[in-house]
Amino acid sequence: MTTHREIVKATLNYKSAIEYLQGNNYIPQKFWCQTCSQNMKIEMNNNIFRWRCSKCNKRKSLLSNTILFNSNLDLPLLIDLIYFWSLNLTQNYTLNEISSKSRDTITRWYHTLSLQSFFIMRNLSRVKIGGVGCTIEVDESKFSKRKFNVGRVVRSPWVIGGVDIFTGEFFLRSFI
Template identity: 30%
Template sequence: MDGVAIIQYIMSTSLHQEIHRITDTEEHAREFLFQRGILKATMPCPGCSSPMTLVACSSSKSSDLLVWRCPPCKRFKNIRSDSVLSGQKLSFSLFLLLVFYLSIKSLPSVAIRQLIGVSENTISDWKTILHTRVANYLIANPSPIGGPGVIVEMDEAKFGKRKYNKGAYREGQWVLGAVDRNTGHCFLLPCPNNKRDALTLLPLIQRWILPGSVVYTDEWAAYNGLTAATYTHHSVNHSIQFVDPDTGVHTNTQEGLWAHVKKSVVGATNLELALVDFMFRRRFSATGGCHQISNCFNGYLSVLKA
């Protein structure tokens, strides 16, 4: 679906009403941000540590019309303090709309700009904030794939026929990828120092694939140590055929995944963050369509918590 078709589809669902309900006024948006923990629900006074209380204020004091106030020492604090919105000018409703539209896979930035009237830079800045939060979340919660008897397909691919911005990624970055055939969950990791020998790959594999998994790969020599590392390992010789006629072993799911990944990181300024966002979205892709957008939106909100 292109941008227009995606928007028409969204407009026809109850999700659109839901988003409208939480963003129709700044007050509703602010309330929602407090509920979701993106704005802090409690605030200790920086001076005396007493719990501060929320009080209405004039627009000259804060455009959010609400501030934290310490009853004993009368100090004030902005309600955006200690949150992802701290120091940001974006209104609460625009912030929520932006996160919502970023949850829609393949909706181009230009469409988001037209829909909510924010600049290209604002979209790009928030994308970076969001993807950095997602990356930190995945590092803290690696959630490995596979498990005893579960088939995992693994492969390496070279990314970046184009040059990524500012030389952060040299041309031809190797990425190790694997997909769980049961859940469709995946991991995509740039190979450290662009190496793909056993010494480099095995620690990544052991962190991201559960012991006892059945791992299908091509015949790349770095994978020879997999059996010793508690996996059942089958390989297929890609220079002869893509499905082993005797065992039926193939890595076509991973091959298909590479096509999706390569499409979704086109134009990314930071390959690693774009890969991380792809992995994050995959965790919410089981149900598809509207649920997928809603789940991704909720997932994004959870990583944006204060």
């Protein structure tokens, strides 16, 4: 596992952050022009990095088609935020560490990252597991929230999951 100190050293500025993300396959190293199917090159203009097609001169954000697209946070800070989220650190801790002035930004990113990880887990869990001699552990949870334990019960999803204790394969299904 990479330490926070190693990540900070590798992502001191925007350019090194891009190289770090590409080196770890978080963002694409190649991008093809949708107009003329040419391989696009990275260009830097006014400290902004973009994909540019040398044939038709189309430009596209370097972070297009990634979860990082359209973020107003500085890229090295965003990488820190994702790292803190992955360690399950509190939003208050993250707010203090990245010196963000907006609690809303941290909350929205934590929500976005949680949703994204749910979609990834759900898509990875499309395989059938089990069989003769396999042990599968299955559990269910209902996700709902009532303020102060009062009020109407909101219709909320049940999530059923199972994991093969030997291979680590799993499935998740949600039902309303």
